[in-house]
Amino acid sequence: MNYSSKKSLRRLALMPVVVLVAGLVVVGCYEDYGLTTKDFDAYTTVYMPGTNFQSYKYFLMPDTIMHIVGSGLTDPLAGARKYDRQILDLTASNLQARGYTRLSDTSEIASRSIDPNAVLAVLIGQFANEHSGYYYDYWYGYWGGYYPGWGYGGYYPPSYVYTYDYTVGTNVTEIVEYGKSNSQHRAAPVWVGIVSGLTGEPATAQNRIATGVNRIYEQSPYLYAGQ
């Protein structure tokens, strides 16, 4: 084997090392988008297939938001009560902007001889879910976590165990057919809008809630009275 061939073979033998290094560089290239609390807000809307939203002209809405809390438990969203007025007002204004007329209460249906089947009922509820747990960053622990002088003790938990604990608040707006719900004695939903996000950042809560309530209507262009 001449010198040139040996050199080529050495280059070939180095290739897995090059591939490995290149791979590790790429593995480390997962972008950090610098997400903030508001980036974890999500807005979901679902409608009942076949619903003709233009067949409804009115809506009823209780002037309160129901907090769904387990029996005997403290309401984790009690502090969010101060935003209830804002949520109710924004909900009403969005529906009115889409042509629906708000009725003050159910007695108006009879007094104005309104067809109950042309009426929607808007119900808003809130609940919270707490998430907690841990994860073990085995990759960091294996490749970069050995400190000289520590011996193998450096690998043992909890060196690379991280915990998390966060609460997600959810605001659910459910729109049901008033007439059908009354006649069948159970809710007949036609549309649900869900705003969810992390709690614990009061400075941004008001804007985030307003954005969320408006967003669920923006992404439901079919929801209008047609007037």
Add this chain to the structure above:
Amino acid sequence: MNNLLKMFVFAVLLTATAVAQDQMSGITWNIGLPSGRMATYVDKASYGGFGFNAQKFIEDNTSVGIDLSWNYWSELTGDIITMDHGAISGTQIRYYNVFPMFLNAHYYLSDKGDEFKPYFGLNVGTYYVLQRLDVGVYTLDNDNWHFGLAPEAGFLYEVSNRTYLSATARYNYAFDSGKTLGGKESNTLVYWGINVGIYWATGWF
């Protein structure tokens, strides 16, 4: 991560057998340009990819080989995702990790002594595809194996003794397999690849 490690181990084993006459191997930087349905999920080019390729010449102008690579897409967006009966929106991070694993054949349009060696070829094999969507605090993900084809055209250019720069354009077509993240019926994946790299040859050239 485990898949990546397996790939590296495979590359090491492969290179150990590639040290022989009439063979060449190389590494490439892979750029991916999504197309078709894939482009509705991630629409920007991916610059995070690499590949490993080894060839054995069975005739003067024909080689067969193996190609292992990785293309990675990650995109931050606030687009509304329309579902069958609704929509979901919010800040999202959309990911694709695609691992093509091919057997291939190349035909060279040049003579042995030429510095510039254009070729065309066909890759046949599988794509292992990981798709993931982060929206809000929630993550949706799935993984599927696809049978796939990837015709390509490219060239090698000799820059020093038995060392070549390479560039190739590859049309990646992963046939329908499994379900999409949204549960839609067709899960075909199509993207263009532009791969540039460096190759080392023994024997043939």
